[in-house]
Amino acid sequence: MKYHHLLRPGDWAVLAAGGVIVAGLAFTFWFGAPGQHLVIRHGGQLFLETSLNHPRTIDVPGPLGTTRVEIANHRARVVSDPGPRQICVHQGWLSRAGQAAICLPNQVSVEIAGRVKSYDSLNY
Amino acid sequence: MTALTIKLKASPEDHRIARMAALAIGLTLMEAALPSPLPGVKPGLANIVTLLVLKQHGMRTAAWVSALRVVVGSLLLGSFLTPGFFLSAAGAIASLAVLWLAQHLPEQLFGAVSLSVLAAFAHIAGQMAIVYFWLIPTAGVLYLTPVFAAAALVFGLVNGLVAAHLLATPVPATISREETA
DSSP, rough: OOOOOGGOHHHHHHHHHEEEEEHHIIIIIOOOOOEEEEEEEEEEEEEEEESSSEEEEEEESSSSSSEEEEETTEEEEEEEEOOOSHHHHHTBBBBBBTOOOETTTTTTEEEEESSSOOOOOOOO | OOOOOOOOOOHHHHHHHHHHHHHHHHHHHHHHHOOSSTTOOOOOTTHHHHHHHHHHHOHHHHHHHHHHHHHHHHHTTTOTSSSHHHHHHHHHHHHEEEEHTTTTOTTTTHHHHHHHHHHHHHHHHHHHHIIIIIIISSSSGGHHHHHHHHHHHHHHHHHHHHHHHHOOSSSSSSSSSSOOO
């Protein structure tokens, strides 16, 4: 049984538009939810902006050596850092928009970006 | 003492509405027996009837058939005035509204499939609005919208093809045949 004769040109357009809507919804709700982006900077420059949905390990070069960042289970952490006090490593897992770990000696910062930030700025 | 009988006069249109509504209600009941992987994902076979009625008898009749299907279907399934009833009513109202607009599209370009897909998307949009703004107002339900939209696309296409096929069949399929006797 052939179905092509039942479809008119506009029908194809409507179907294509429907497909775009489905893809757009999937992209918006499955890949773009708040607090799903990780921003890594080094030396004040943007090094990498990536999604938290895909587990991976990132090596960020700095003046002292390599800072290793890990993404797993929609969270991120600094696994190892050549800095003397390991503050950013002890920060642990980051999962909410606005949370950050800063490895000052190696000039690397890891921050979770989202639509809504929990706070504007932090002072230590 | 004379017996007083109240006689309601049913016009041919009333008969037609009743016949088509009965067909739509039958499909609704059949569909309720089908297992569904996710509540809310249903083929919506009764929408084929709505489409046929819209194409052959116009918006007014289609709205009547749709309304009767929602109310009587829920009475028979025991879901009248439950959340499920409001969900199906919201879906039916939204899809009728979109059909009312879409029926003015040029017919050479946009056939029954267009109407069916548009109505299916409107249906799910109306239901999601009820779910999100009234029943479960959390962002979590929004994660399911891509699934619902995909189902609307697929079932809209299938129902539209069935409706287009029935409309194209030379022998009028039970529907338009009026009592000529």
